Each structure stands twice: as C-alpha cells, then as structure tokens.
Amino acid sequence: MTVDSAPARTARLTVLSGPSGVGKGSVYALVRQRYPDVWLSVSVTTRKPRPGEVDGRHYHFVDRAEFQRMAAAGELLEWAEYAGNGYGTPRAPVERRLAAGLPALLEIDLQGARQVRDAMPEARLVFLAPPSWDELVRRLVGRGTEDADTIRRRLELAREELAAEPEFDVTIVNHSIEQAAAELVALLAPTPSKQL
C-alpha cells in the first residue's frame, strides 16, 4: 500500500501547552476566529473572568464546590491546580468528538498534558515555546491582567514548564500569533495511518 492510498488516521486528541504568557490563549483565540471548523474544548475554571472573557466561550467559570464535584464525579478528563485556581477539561464533549472520529484540541497546563499523555498515549502533545525568556516575561507582564505576586508565581512555574519541552511531540515557537496558529492547524490535518 502506498502512502497516498493509506487510510487517514482516525481522529486524535491534540494538546497545546506551554508556559504562562507564551501566547497559548492568543493562538487558541485566533484558531477559533480563523478556523471555525476546528473544535476547541472549553475548560472549567475557578478563576474569576478577566475583562472581555465570556462564560461558556473562553471558560466555564465555576465555584470551588462545583469544580470539586465535577472532579470527584469523574466529569473531568484531566484537571489541575494552577497558581491557586482549579482548571479542568470536561470529559463528555471530548469523548463524544473522538468517538465520532473527529479531532479535538485542548489548551491546558503541563500537569494536565501529562495526565492526558498517561491516559491517552495516542494524543499529540504540542509545546508552544517563546522566542526567548525575556520575551516571555515581557508578554506576561505586558498582558497586565495579574498582580505582581501572581506574575512571580507564574514565572516560577514557567521555568519548570520550559524544562518539560522534551516531553512533547512537537514544538511551535510563537514568533507571531498568525504563524503559530497556522502551524498548529496544519498539525490537525489527518495523517496517513501507516506507511508500508
């Protein structure tokens, strides 16, 4: 069988991760806007909405009790505590997509990416990297959405997150949001299942 006639690989899960401030949310937002056919998971979080964030679109904003209930009931595919808040991926919508043979994209932190890798080794893990450490700091500080203490905590976590890059299948360097989004979407295209 040639590569051309090989069947398309069944849909799989793609996970976008990377340090705080690298631009994951910006890339995800551009994919949502420019590539409406790409299905993006909407996470639950106990964090308060930032200005402009819409419940049900950017996140499902829930209180701590509801987050704990969902986690205990197994309703989250993965979940993590990140910089003082809970974040998790609702399980049912992702499983429905994959069962229908359709791809799904998650934007989650390193702890969540590791949980997905352990539970679903066939998932593709994509690391979004900054052009440099100084640029990462500039972006996180420049976003202006966190106080100094939160920025400090996120930068401490970012050092650990950057060190985890070799655990990922693919790295995309976020030089520009357009370029990174296009590289990510290109990865979502079905690939031949095997080469004989």
Ligand SMILES: Nc1ncnc2c1ncn2[C@@H]1O[C@H](COP(=O)(O)OP(=O)(O)OP(=O)(O)O)[C@@H](O)[C@H]1O
């Ligand atoms: N390629 C880029 N060039 C310049 N600025 C960028 C780029 N990508 C993102 N930014 C800016 O960097 C800041 C952080 O981006 P964003 O909020 O998307 O990061 P994030 O990885 O989702 O962070 P977090 O994990 O904290 O949610 C934003 O102000 C955004 O506009």
Ligand SMILES: Nc1nc2c(ncn2[C@@H]2O[C@H](COP(=O)(O)O)[C@@H](O)[C@H]2O)c(=O)[nH]1
């Ligand atoms: N493990 C998970 N991490 C998630 C999820 N949704 C988002 N995130 C990550 O949390 C941090 C902080 O996000 P912010 O919006 O408060 O800046 C960032 O790394 C996100 O990728 C999730 O469902 N699970």
